[in-house]
Amino acid sequence: MKLLSAIVPCYNEEENVADFYQEFIKNESFFREKEVELELWYINDGSKDRTAREVKKLIERDRRVHLLSFSRNFGKEAALYAGMEKAKGDFVVFLDADLQDPPSLLPEMYGYLEQGYDSVATRRVTRKGEPPIRSFFARMFYRLMKKFSKTEIMDGARDYRLMTRQVVDAILSMPEYNRFSKGIFGWVGFETKWLEFENIERKKGETKWSFWKLFIYSLEGITAFSTVPLAFAAFMGVVFCVAAFVFIVFIIVRKLLFGDPTSGWPSLVCIISLISGVQLFCLGIVGQYLAKTYMEVKRRPIYLVKEEI
Numbered sequence: 001m002k003l004l005s006a007i008v009p010c011y012n013e014e015e016n017v018a019d020f021y022q023e024f025i026k027n028e029s030f031f032r033e034k035e036v037e038l039e040l041w042y043i044n045d046g047s048k049d050r051t052a053r054e055v056k057k058l059i060e061r062d063r064r065v066h067l068l069s070f071s072r073n074f075g076k077e078a079a080l081y082a083g084m085e086k087a088k089g090d091f092v093v094f095l096d097a098d099l100q101d102p103p104s105l106l107p108e109m110y111g112y113l114e115q116g117y118d119s120v121a122t123r124r125v126t127r128k129g130e131p132p133i134r135s136f137f138a139r140m141f142y143r144l145m146k147k148f149s150k151t152e153i154m155d156g157a158r159d160y161r162l163m164t165r166q167v168v169d170a171i172l173s174m175p176e177y178n179r180f181s182k183g184i185f186g187w188v189g190f191e192t193k194w195l196e197f198e199n200i201e202r203k204k205g206e207t208k209w210s211f212w213k214l215f216i217y218s219l220e221g222i223t224a225f226s227t228v229p230l231a232f233a234a235f236m237g238v239v240f241c242v243a244a245f246v247f248i249v250f251i252i253v254r255k256l257l258f259g260d261p262t263s264g265w266p267s268l269v270c271i272i273s274l275i276s277g278v279q280l281f282c283l284g285i286v287g288q289y290l291a292k293t294y295m296e297v298k299r300r301p302i303y304l305v306k307e308e309i
């Protein structure tokens with residue numbers, strides 16, 4: 001018998017825990033025919049509601065359900081990492097608790113693994129039900145990433161992914177603190193089949209991602225998988241040096257030819273504020289990378305466990 005581990009990150013998902021289980025377990029007969037056993041890991045990412053209690057109710061009924069509770073909220077990335085460390089399956093799949101990643105797709109996904117793919121990833125082709133500015137910024141982000149990073153990052157990719165043990169071990173071998181899964185999946189490579197589906201709106205509860213949180217996360221993605229912004233800082237330095245040199249020549253020549261009609265401090269003020277702005281901006285970019293490096297060298301654990309059942 002093979003084993004398939006499902007990893008479900010949960011942050012305040014008390015209403016969804018049982019519904020998810022119901023949906024997921026519908027695949028039971030399909031996988032029994034394939035001689036694949038199931039296990040289900042709910043990763044309770046420091047929920048403040050009754051998520052843990054809901055999971056424990058399930059555990060009493062079904063021994064294949066497991067719970068890992070963090071000591072506080074460490075974020076979805078940490079939850080996925082913890083799940084991979086705990087899962088013993090020959091196959092591992094990530095699903096959201098809110099049923100936005102339909103478990104009914106699993107048989108089809110498994111079919112592709114049987115055909116020899118190493119992982120099956122999903123992307124949503126519509127962003128129905130999402131605020132328009134959010135979609136706009138999301139698209140901007142993916143376009144930027146495409147230019148900035150050698151790692152392939154798919155537009156609309158979800159974390160809903162079924163992988164073989166080999167891929168999971170590859171991902172586990174990347175113990176970085178600043179985790180950006182969409183980049184990590186692309187970075188490890190392997191043969192990936194992409195499935196597309198229409199966006200499904202969250203069943204119950206509300207999204208845990210504010211616009212601001214997503215914005216910070218996108219910066220994380222850029223710094224984690226590209227050093228182009230650093231090169232940009234150097235590039236701006238060169239541009240302004242060349243410009244300054246041209247100005248110097250221009251002023252000297254003018255002085256020699258026409259005497260000294262140098263006038264106006266307004267132009268000076270503009271130039272100074274422009275250049276100091278660019279300097280601070282570039283310093284900020286360097287600071288971003290420094291901060292990420294700082295967090296990385298601290299070697300803090302990615303998550304802390306409070307309870308495991």
Ligand code: UDP
Pocket residue numbers: 008009010011012013045073074075076079095096097098100202206207208209
């Ligand atoms: N999640 C988590 N920790 C967090 C935020 C979210 O474990 O800090 C989980 C959440 O419970 C859900 C999944 O990550 O199962 C996706 O979150 P959500 O549905 O809020 O994001 P969206 O689908 O709106 O992008």
Ligand code: MG
Pocket residue numbers: 096098100202207
């Ligand atoms: Mg969701």
